[in-house]
Amino acid sequence: MRTVITYGTYDMFHEGHRRLLERARALGDWLIVGVTSDTYDLSRGKLNVRQSALERIENVRKTGLADQVLLEEYAGQKILDIQEWGVDVFAIGSDWVGKFDYLKDYCDVVYLDRTRGVSSTKIRNESLGIHKIGLVGAGSLAEDLVEEARYVSGISIEAVWDSDAALARQLASDMELGWAYEDYSELLNNVDAVYVSTPADQRAHMIRQALECGVHVLSEPPLTLTKHETEQLTKLARERHLVLVEGIRTxxxxxxxxxxxxxxxxxxxxxxxxxxxxxxxxxxxxxxxxxxxxxxxxxxxxxxxxxxxxxxxxxxxxxxxxxxxxxxxxxxxxxxxxxxxxxxxxxxxxxxxxxxxxxxxxxxxxxxxxxxxxxxxxxxxxxxxxxxxxxxxxxxxxxxxxxxxxxxxxxxxxxxxxxxxxxxxxxxxxxxxxxxxxxxxxxxxxxx
The missing domain is CATH 3.30.360.10 (Dihydrodipicolinate Reductase; domain 2)
Structure with a gap:
């Protein structure tokens, strides 16, 4: 019997989670799914997890895909689990490529390619509380944003726009984003929020256009280069009942x-x-x-x-x-x-x-x-x-x-x-x- 193990938080379980479990199960005869504990999520910097570990475990059980579900409670547990359960294959999403190569000393490690856009409908579903984010600017910050978004429950970075269309396409390919748009308006029609990281003298226009399309905004600071422009944008966000966040990370x-x-x-x-x-x-x-x-x-x-x-x-x-x-x-x-x-x-x-x-x-x-x-x-x-x-x-x-x-x-x-x-x-x-x-x-x- 070929045993496969995979791990995740599985907060607000959606179709993307299901597809990943289906593909992991197809690698063997017995699938073990590790679900992170509440305390472990906190210790590793996973923010905004909305469901308790018990709720998340139950959601995995309901799929019928897991032959066994266990709780991941501390760093290093993966090695012990693999040895204890005689695991043949460790499977994880391709957004973690290279992160778990150290497990190759204990079993095969497979990074599962993500099915782009597969969960777009459910991600946009407000009842799940998961929001689809578009990147406005494909510069040096973009890859870090995609990496860090993995640790935040409730959002999914799915698309990118840049005035340099080739740069946007390259980022989408490298970071496995669903879409690279050449038209900014098209991006705004397909996301719930944007992260604006264009040059400072362009931000006011990009932010205003997003707010006018009913899209929430998180922007690199400063939002604009003048008090008047910033007052106008904060007023517009308030009138449209939208969120406008200035990204002073500290x-x-x-x-x-x-x-x-x-x-x-x-x-x-x-x-x-x-x-x-x-x-x-x-x-x-x-x-x-x-x-x-x-x-x-x-x-x-x-x-x-x-x-x-x-x-x-x-x-x-x-x-x-x-x-x-x-x-x-x-x-x-x-x-x-x-x-x-x-x-x-x-x-x-x-x-x-x-x-x-x-x-x-x-x-x-x-x-x-x-x-x-x-x-x-x-x-x-x-x-x-x-x-x-x-x-x-x-x-x-x-x-x-x-x-x-x-x-x-x-x-x-x-x-x-x-x-x-x-x-x-x-x-x-x-x-x-x-x-x-x-x-x-x-x-x-x-x-x-």
């Missing part, structure tokens, strides 16, 4: 939320200054590098958002100085100083330059320090005059922050507005205002 991670809450709680006294640095040695990591003002504004979004969360939006003055070099060794370094009635913030951003990317929040009683890279917010510590009062905090961060913003999108589409406090529409408007202020007030110095 905003949605547990560690960042807890760090902000700790700093604002009075634990270090009244906050008097914030200093944040975000630099990258590569000079081509954002879209608008040909325009120093735009580049500085885009880079500054993450630290500026952090300043707003710590000090609020009632700043009294903003000044920006940009130092641009090139063309032999192109780089950009910008310092943004933001004044408040009782506090001061200094943000430093750069491309083609490497600084210590840390965050320091100074209070009247102590300091909160987040080491580089502070935007991952996995570790922060407090420092006081009495060293016995010092504390270190560690927060788990699973994979890339993309999964947290995708989970936010899914949660808000389902109608749970309680998480909107993480990044509110008024935050997006204020960020756009600061982006606009940076672009208008920047003093640029050039060096050869």
């Amino acid at each position: 905003a949605y991670t547990p560690g960042f939320q807890r760090m902000i809450a700790y700093a604002r709680s009075g634990s270090i006294g009244q906050i008097r200054s914030v200093e944040a640095t975000l630099t990258h040695p590569a000079s081509s990591t954002i879209h608008s590098t040909e325009e120093p003002r735009n580049a500085a504004a885009e880079l500054a979004v993450y630290p500026v958002f952090t300043v707003l969360k710590l000090l609020g939006g009632d700043y009294t003055d903003l000044r920006c100085h940009i130092l641009e070099s090139g063309p032999e060794h192109p780089s950009l370094l910008a310092r943004i100083d933001i004044e408040y009635p009782t506090a001061f913030a200094s943000v430093k951003v750069g491309l083609g330059v490497r600084a210590e990317n840390d965050l320091e929040v100074a209070g009247t009683e102590g300091t909160l320090y987040v080491p580089a890279p502070w935007w991952h917010s996995q570790h922060y510590e407090t420092r006081f005059d009495d060293a016995n009062e010092n504390e270190a905090f560690y927060e788990r961060l699973e994979g890339d922050e993309y999964r947290y913003e995708l989970a936010e999108l899914s949660t808000r589409i389902r109608g749970n507005g309680r998480t909107a406090y993480k990044l509110r529409s008024e935050d997006s408007v204020l960020i756009a205002k600061i982006v606009e202020d940076i672009r208008e007030s920047a003093h640029i110095s050039s060096s050869i």
Whole structure:
């Protein structure tokens, strides 16, 4: 007898799950299906799982395809299960190609090709709570988004559009997406939500078109380059009862939320200054590098958002100085100083330059320090005059922050507005205002 084993979460069981189980069963005579436990899903960063392990196990049983169902409770269990049950074949979807090659020491490993589009009808079915996502832009972020979406229950990235049709087709082929559209309107007619990652000066148009077609939006920051445009888009989303999420990934991670809450709680006294640095040695990591003002504004979004969360939006003055070099060794370094009635913030951003990317929040009683890279917010510590009062905090961060913003999108589409406090529409408007202020007030110095 040839024994086959496969594993999965099987949340909100749909036709795609069924087809995968049918193909796994066809590889042998006896099929064992491992269903992840609730605690294991949490430990491996699987977000937004909507059904309990018992419900998910029952859904697998009802198919009649599994001869045996077991609970997967910890990392490494697959090896022990394979040995204990004398498994001949381990089968898993092709979106995990290479991930489980280590099991070849114990049995055959088969990656099952996905049947593209097979579950499209049911994925679009709102009763399942699973939403079909289209990528707007097939650039460097796209593959990471598809990878991270695996860990978020309630969404499925199915399609892509890009102004470069060949690039979109290549991404769809590489990542096994159902469709690559050459017409943006056609994409919008076939998805529930889009992830917009086009250049900043194009986003307002792409976002507006999506909202006008009744499609939810998650977009790279900033949403637009002006306060007025952002106000218009947030108003349109509200009027159409649609979700518009600004993808400042840090905003949605547990560690960042807890760090902000700790700093604002009075634990270090009244906050008097914030200093944040975000630099990258590569000079081509954002879209608008040909325009120093735009580049500085885009880079500054993450630290500026952090300043707003710590000090609020009632700043009294903003000044920006940009130092641009090139063309032999192109780089950009910008310092943004933001004044408040009782506090001061200094943000430093750069491309083609490497600084210590840390965050320091100074209070009247102590300091909160987040080491580089502070935007991952996995570790922060407090420092006081009495060293016995010092504390270190560690927060788990699973994979890339993309999964947290995708989970936010899914949660808000389902109608749970309680998480909107993480990044509110008024935050997006204020960020756009600061982006606009940076672009208008920047003093640029050039060096050869």
